[in-house]
Each structure stands twice: as C-alpha cells, then as structure tokens.
Amino acid sequence: MSNLHTLELTVNGQPRVAGNVRPHTTLLNWLRDQGLTGCKEGCAEGECGACAVLMARADEHGGTRLESVNACLVLMGSVAGQEVVTAEGLGHPGTLHPVQHELAVRGGSQCGYCTPGFVVSMAAEYYRPERSQTEQVTGDAHHGPNGFDLHALSGNLCRCTGYRPIQDAAYALGMPPESDSAGTDPLAQRRTQTPPMPRPTHLSTPDGDFYRPGTLAEALDLLAAHPDAKVLAGGTDWGVEVNLRHARAGVTIAVDGLPELRTLTATDRFIELGAGLNLSEIERRLGNQIPLLREWFPHFASRLIRNNATLGGNLGTASPIGDSPPVLLALDAGVVLVGPQGEREVPLADYFTGYRQTVRLPGELIRAVRIPLPLAPLTGFYKIAKRRFDDISSVAVGIALELEGDTVQRLRIGLGGVAATPIRGLKAEAALTGQVWNKENVRLAAKILGTEGTPLDDHRASSAYRAAMLEQTLLKFYFEQTTQRQEELA
Numbered sequence: 001m002s003n004l005h006t007l008e009l010t011v012n013g014q015p016r017v018a019g020n021v022r023p024h025t026t027l028l029n030w031l032r033d034q035g036l037t038g039c040k041e042g043c044a045e046g047e048c049g050a051c052a053v054l055m056a057r058a059d060e061h062g063g064t065r066l067e068s069v070n071a072c073l074v075l076m077g078s079v080a081g082q083e084v085v086t087a088e089g090l091g092h093p094g095t096l097h098p099v100q101h102e103l104a105v106r107g108g109s110q111c112g113y114c115t116p117g118f119v120v121s122m123a124a125e126y127y128r129p130e131r132s133q134t135e136q137v138t139g140d141a142h143h144g145p146n147g148f149d150l151h152a153l154s155g156n157l158c159r160c161t162g163y164r165p166i167q168d169a170a171y172a173l174g175m176p177p178e179s180d181s182a183g184t185d186p187l188a189q190r191r192t193q194t195p196p197m198p199r200p201t202h203l204s205t206p207d208g209d210f211y212r213p214g215t216l217a218e219a220l221d222l223l224a225a226h227p228d229a230k231v232l233a234g235g236t237d238w239g240v241e242v243n244l245r246h247a248r249a250g251v252t253i254a255v256d257g258l259p260e261l262r263t264l265t266a267t268d269r270f271i272e273l274g275a276g277l278n279l280s281e282i283e284r285r286l287g288n289q290i291p292l293l294r295e296w297f298p299h300f301a302s303r304l305i306r307n308n309a310t311l312g313g314n315l316g317t318a319s320p321i322g323d324s325p326p327v328l329l330a331l332d333a334g335v336v337l338v339g340p341q342g343e344r345e346v347p348l349a350d351y352f353t354g355y356r357q358t359v360r361l362p363g364e365l366i367r368a369v370r371i372p373l374p375l376a377p378l379t380g381f382y383k384i385a386k387r388r389f390d391d392i393s394s395v396a397v398g399i400a401l402e403l404e405g406d407t408v409q410r411l412r413i414g415l416g417g418v419a420a421t422p423i424r425g426l427k428a429e430a431a432l433t434g435q436v437w438n439k440e441n442v443r444l445a446a447k448i449l450g451t452e453g454t455p456l457d458d459h460r461a462s463s464a465y466r467a468a469m470l471e472q473t474l475l476k477f478y479f480e481q482t483t484q485r486q487e488e489l490a
C-alpha cells in the first residue's frame with residue numbers, strides 16, 4: 001500500500017491525478033472543483049440524484065458495467081484507480097448522446113438543474129446489458145417497450161418538468177451499438193473491455209487518514225491499530241453524516257473493495273452473501289434464488305443508492321428501521337463476523353443487543369450474511385412507508401412460512417420499526433406453529449402480532465398505527481398466499 005496525499009483516477013476517459021485530497025472530500029465536490037459542474041448538489045443526502053455520475057465497474061463476466069451512483073455520498077478515497085463518467089463525458093452540443101438528444105427533443109428538461117443527473121441514470125439503463133424488449137420482468141417493474149426500466153430513475157427528482165416527457169425520452173431510446181468498430185460510441189465498447197481495478201490507498205492529511213486496504217488481513221490489522229476507526233463500505237449512511245451533520249473520522253477504513261467481503265457462494269446448506277457487495281450486484285447475481293430478497297430489493301431506496309449500499313452497511317448501522325433485518329430474520333440468517341481471532345457466525349436474531357448496539361466486538365468486521373437452505377417456500381415482504389418507493393419504513397415485516405399439508409410447520413416473522421432493535425414476532429410465530437393455516441387461526445395470531453414490540457409515536461407514524469400495520473400485514477400475507485394457492489389448484 002503506498003502512502004499518498006494524491007490519488008489517480010480516470011474521468012471521462014482521461015487519466016487524472018487528484019492532489020491534496022482530504023479524507024472527507026466527496027467525489028461531487030472534487031468534480032465540481034475540476035469544472036465538471038454538470039453534476040449538482042441538490043440535497044447532499046442521496047435523495048435527489050442531481051449529483052449522479054457513472055462508475056465503470058467489473059461485471060460478473062470480466063467486462064465492464066456502467067453503474068450510476070450519488071457522487072455526493074462517495075468519498076474521494078473510495079475512487080482511487082476507478083473510472084468515472086459525468087454528463088459532460090457522454091456528449092456535447094452538436095454530438096449529443098442519445099439520452100441527451102431524447103430528453104431535449106421530447107421536452108424532458110426545463111430549468112435543467114436535475115437534467116445531468118437524469119442523463120446519467122438514463123445512460124446507465126441505456127447501457128445495461130440485460131436490457132431487451134423481451135426481458136423477464138416481475139412485480140412492480142415498469143419496463144417500456146424498449147425494455148427500459150423506469151425504476152432506474154427512481155433516485156432522480158425533477159421539480160419542474162413533470163415526469164411524462166422524461167418517461168417519453170426513456171422509452172424512445174434504442175439499443176447501444178453491439179459491435180462498434182467505427183468507435184462511434186466509446187462507452188458501448190468500454191463494456192467489453194477490462195474493468196478498472198480499485199486501488200489500495202492511504203491518504204494521510206492533517207484532517208485524518210483514509211485507508212483503502214487491499215486484503216482482509218490488512219484491514220483487520222488497521223482496525224486493531226485504530227479501534228475507533230470509521231469502517232466505510234458504500235457510504236450511503238456515512239456520507240449523509242459527513243455532509244449534513246459534519247461528522248468527521250480521524251481514521252477511515254474502506255472495506256467495500258476487500259475481495260473477502262465480495263464473495264457470493266452457495267453450498268447445499270446455505271447461500272452466503274459478501275458484506276461488501278452492493279445490493280444491485282446481489283440482486284443481479286442471485287436472480288430468483290431467494291424470492292424474498294428479490295421481492296425486497298426494489299423497496300430499498302433507489303437504484304442510485306442500491307448501486308453502493310451494502311448488506312454489511314445496513315447491519316453495521318444496527319438501525320431499528322433498517323430494511324434488511326426483517327427480511328433476513330424471516331430467512332433465519334446468520335451474520336459472519338471476522339476478527340483477529342478468526343470467524344464466528346451469530347444468528348441475526350442474537351446480533352442486536354440494544355438501540356444501535358450489536359454483539360460485534362471492536363476489531364471485528366461483518367464479512368458476510370449466511371442464509372440457510374432449504375428456504376421456506378412461502379414468503380412475503382411488507383414495507384409501510386409514506387411513499388411506495390424510495391422512502392424510510394415506518395414498519396417493515398418479512399414473513400417466511402413452511403406448511404405441511406395445512407399445518408404450520410415453521411414460521412418466521414421479522415419486524416422492523418416496532419422496537420429499539422429489529423425483532424422476531426415470537427409470540428405470533430408460537431401461536432401459529434403446529435396449528436392449521438386458516439383464517440380463524442391467522443386472525444388470532446394477527447391480533448397477537450399487533451402487540452409485539454414497543455412501537456413509538458414519532459413523525460413517521462403513531463404507535464397505534466404501527467401496531468395496526470403489524471396485524472394487517474399477517475392478514476394480507478394470508479390472503480395473498482391463499483389466493484395464490486387457489487390459483488395454482490385451479
């Protein structure tokens with residue numbers, strides 16, 4: 001690992017050296033200081049997408065994938081050796097990129113503040129290799145006739161144009177050229193080339209140190225030497241703290257690039273998801289192997305956030321309203337912790353010990369999440385929030401059910417937003433286990449579920465509302481499963 005005050009990266013195809021970088025400088029601020037003012041600061045907390053840029057990253061097939069991220073939440077130390085494309089790198093007046101052209105001719109821009117962000121998110125979807133007119137879509141997906149998934153824009157807000165012309169522009173896009181020997185579209189070509197490799201980094205400045213170690217062993221040594229260091233993965237939580245609450249860490253250790261945290265493996269006993277994989281990667285690589293996760297992903301923030309947010313970060317915050325715990329509790333998941341003494345697996349149900357407290361010891365990292373097999377066949381996820389997408393949950397419920405005939409063999413109910421920690425709905429689970437799965441029994445258990453936890457009154461929801469929502473979700477799950485089984489029998 002070299003000791004640097006500067007770092008190298010590629011911006012719009014050109015190698016750049018960023019000098020005198022401070023550990024808390026965001027990619028957005030650095031790009032704007034370079035005169036690349038297409039990316040804007042709207043909110044500085046990942047909500048508006050005005051700061052969106054493309055990152056070139058490795059895909060599963062040795063090629064390069066262009067993923068959109070919120071530059072306001074990315075710290076510069078995390079982009080050493082990386083490749084960034086801004087709206088300026090896509091096209092210019094006279095030689096507009098297809099997404100810029102379509103937005104312009106279809107009236108998709110008025111004041112223009114949000115437009116470069118939309119251009120970037122749209123370009124990421126334009127180049128998404130799986131996009132096709134015949135792509136299999138599920139659930140709440142909104143795919144246009146050209147296979148364009150409108151949820152690619154879910155993290156971009158526009159306050160003046162209205163979304164219809166933006167949708168028109170998205171649905172009017174063609175496909176990028178497949179083999180482009182004339183080189184008319186360098187980014188289409190870029191997808192088939194070797195991806196950039198994130199580089200180990202050490203930034204040492206009067207404001208603090210930023211380490212991006214190359215191996216888990218190095219990361220654990222650093223953590224042992226700096227027990228108060230801030231562990232950083234995708235930065236979608238920490239970036240908000242840095243920007244809005246001016247949080248600063250003396251030492252930051254970035255772990256999202258560690259190969260040991262980026263594995264996705266399946267044995268006949270479990271599926272293991274690396275804590276440093278971003279949620280979009282897990283979503284893509286798992287496909288439908290874990291239907292409950294597939295159902296959950298679209299309800300987590302936006303595509304821009306999911307392209308950086310990790311499971312390690314979601315469990316690392318230990319937030320009582322984090323969305324992964326209810327799902328992972330329903331799946332009976334375990335958390336794999338690694339420290340100087342080696343690895344240990346803790347059931348997620350025993351992981352949280354109090355408000356934002358866990359059994360993770362100083363010096364330990366979350367390496368992975370393990371989901372035991374076989375999976376319960378009937379599952380559901382319910383997120384009650386003020387908006388359907390891209391919102392923080394008031395209550396979240398994950399349910400996994402196994403029946404033998406009509407009798408409940410195994411039931412797991414994970415709950416978020418109703419106590420100081422995520423919890424299991426143990427009383428409702430016990431009330432139904434061994435009982436017939438019918439309306440009367442489910443009604444009784446739903447009443448019991450409504451009494452679990454100690455829901456609070458706050459600006460998101462009242463405690464009475466939260467309790468009522470718990471009750472309703474179990475009834476809804478019963479109704480959905482019964483309808484589905486009747487349809488299967490018909």
Ligand SMILES: Cc1cc2nc3c(=O)[nH]c(=O)nc-3n(C[C@H](O)[C@H](O)[C@H](O)COP(=O)(O)OP(=O)(O)OC[C@H]3O[C@@H](n4cnc5c(N)ncnc54)[C@H](O)[C@@H]3O)c2cc1C
Pocket residue numbers: 045046047230231232233234235236237238239240255261275276299300301302305308309310311312313314315316317321322323324364365366367390391392393
């Ligand atoms: C606009 C917006 C929308 C959001 N929507 C949702 C949502 O719908 N649902 C939801 O649950 N959350 C949401 N979040 C919160 C956030 O995106 C998630 O908590 C995310 O999973 C954090 O992952 P990260 O990798 O970005 O974490 P980081 O910000 O990098 O880290 C978060 C915390 O976890 C610790 N940490 C990270 N990795 C590890 C590790 N491997 N071992 C030990 N500790 C670790 C860090 O020290 C830090 O304390 C949202 C955030 C934003 C900004």
Ligand code: FES
Pocket residue numbers: 040041042043044045046047048049050051052070071072073
């Ligand atoms: S500035 Fe709003 S998401 Fe980054």
Ligand code: FES
Pocket residue numbers: 108109110111112113114115157158159160161
């Ligand atoms: S065009 Fe003005 S905010 Fe979108």
